[in-house]
Amino acid sequence: xxxxxxxxxxxxxxxxxxxHNLNQLSAQQFSSLTEVLFRFLTEPKxxxxxxxxxxxxxxxxxxxLGPLKNIVKSILLVPNGALKRNLSSEQVRADFIALxxxxxxxxxxxxxxxxxxxxxxxxxxxxxxxxxxxxDMEWKFGVTAGSSELEKVGSIFLQLxxxxxxxxxxxNVYVELTLPQFYSFLHEMERVKTSLESFS
Amino acid sequence: MAALRDGDFAALxxxxxxxxxxxxxxxxQECFSSPxxxxxxxxxxxxxxxxxxxxxxxxxxxxxxxxTRHVVFRGFTRxxxxxxxxxxxxxxxxxxxxxxxxxxxxxxWRNEAxxxxxxxxxxxxxxxxxxxxxxxxSIARMAVPTCLLQLKIQEDAALCGNNPVVSALTVELSKxxxxxxxxxxxxxxxxxxxxxxx
Numbered sequence: 090x091x092x093x094x095x096x097x098x099x100x101x102x103x104x105x106x107x108x109h110n111l112n113q114l115s116a117q118q119f120s121s122l123t124e125v126l127f128r129f130l131t132e133p134k135x136x137x138x139x140x141x142x143x144x145x146x147x148x149x150x151x152x153x154l155g156p157l158k159n160i161v162k163s164i165l166l167v168p169n170g171a172l173k174r175n176l177s178s179e180q181v182r183a184d185f186i187a188l189x190x191x192x193x194x195x196x197x198x199x200x201x202x203x204x205x206x207x208x209x210x211x212x213x214x215x216x217x218x219x220x221x222x223x224x225d226m227e228w229k230f231g232v233t234a235g236s237s238e239l240e241k242v243g244s245i246f247l248q249l250x251x252x253x254x255x256x257x258x259x260x261n262v263y264v265e266l267t268l269p270q271f272y273s274f275l276h277e278m279e280r281v282k283t284s285l286e287s288f289s
Numbered sequence: 290m291a292a293l294r295d296g297d298f299a300a301l302x303x304x305x306x307x308x309x310x311x312x313x314x315x316x317x318q319e320c321f322s323s324p325x326x327x328x329x330x331x332x333x334x335x336x337x338x339x340x341x342x343x344x345x346x347x348x349x350x351x352x353x354x355x356x357t358r359h360v361v362f363r364g365f366t367r368x369x370x371x372x373x374x375x376x377x378x379x380x381x382x383x384x385x386x387x388x389x390x391x392x393x394x395x396x397x398w399r400n401e402a403x404x405x406x407x408x409x410x411x412x413x414x415x416x417x418x419x420x421x422x423x424x425x426x427s428i429a430r431m432a433v434p435t436c437l438l439q440l441k442i443q444e445d446a447a448l449c450g451n452n453p454v455v456s457a458l459t460v461e462l463s464k465x466x467x468x469x470x471x472x473x474x475x476x477x478x479x480x481x482x483x484x485x486x487x
Contacts, residue, residue, distance in 0.1 A: 238402040265409040288434035
């Protein structure tokens with residue numbers, strides 16, 4: 090096997106056997122299986138649903154679930170590596186062929202990959218590390234009517250509650266701003282937005 | 290907040306022993322700014338300058354503190370209001386001098402009172418930077434802009450005395466979060482304008 094695009098590590102031995110088994114599936118069966126796989130890849134939280142659909146596929150096509158799961162594990166190696174390395178659909182197709190999948194099935198899978206890759210890319214981007222991510226902001230503003238030092242005040246205050254994700258926990262930070270500070274803050278945030286937009 | 294007491298005006302007349310008008314001015318400012326707990330040491334420092342006993346100094350300093358804080362509390366801006374506070378038999382010139390000094394300082398003192406009032410932790414400074422994320426363990430190549438915002442927050446001044454604790458908090462915002470935040474801030478601005486225009 091020549092150099093693969095989706096990985097630099099040696100591929101597990103079982104993979105060529107699994108590809109051979111895949112080749113035995115009809116085009117229709119391969120298409121259904123591919124659909125199940127991509128539905129899982131685009132919604133990775135739906136593990137239960139994925140396992141149920143695999144089990145249904147196994148029953149309907151008279152395949153044992155155990156070997157089917159191994160085949161699926163082997164197939165998934167390619168899209169996972171492809172996502173990390175921003176591979177094109179041609180590269181995905183070439184890799185499947187190099188692994189032993191028929192040209193027809195490799196082309197079909199690569200086509201599905203092309204269709205789904207914007208969604209998959211967006212998902213992977215969403216998983217990127219963020220430091221102290223700002224999750225939510227609550228605010229209230231009001232007027233200070235009086236204090237122990239000043240009988241009548243009439244000044245406006247603004248209070249912000251920032252909800253921040255520190256590691257896996259949420260932390261609340263409370264801050265008070267005066268009116269001039271608020272306008273200055275708003276102005277700066279608008280500058281940030283302009284800056285972010287120019288890079289998008 | 291200090292309230293004016295009966296003995297205060299008698300104590301104020303001790304100021305007649307002051308060497309100069311500037312000395313009186315200086316003492317007024319120090320007495321206003323000092324928190325009640327620090328009045329004792331302030332009285333000790335004032336003793337030698339005025340050639341008075343420790344007890345007289347304490348009474349004087351306390352009286353000046355109460356008078357200046359009372360005027361600021363009530364928010365007086367006219368000489369008449371301040372002059373009215375003094376009893377009939379109070380020394381005329383001293384009364385006029387004190388009123389003049391207070392009027393000179395009143396707006397600075399109001400600002401000082403407002404700056405030190407209790408509040409939630411205050412924002413004292415804010416800095417930002419925009420980064421472009423180019424790579425991560427989940428994707429080898431990308432170009433995602435992100436914003437890092439650093440807020441410097443000062444704990445309640447009243448709790449920290451003269452050494453306020455300032456902590457720096459750095460937060461990361463994605464473009465989506467920033468847009469939502471700006472929407473919220475815009476709504477605040479609109480509501481503020483509505484209140485201002487009423």
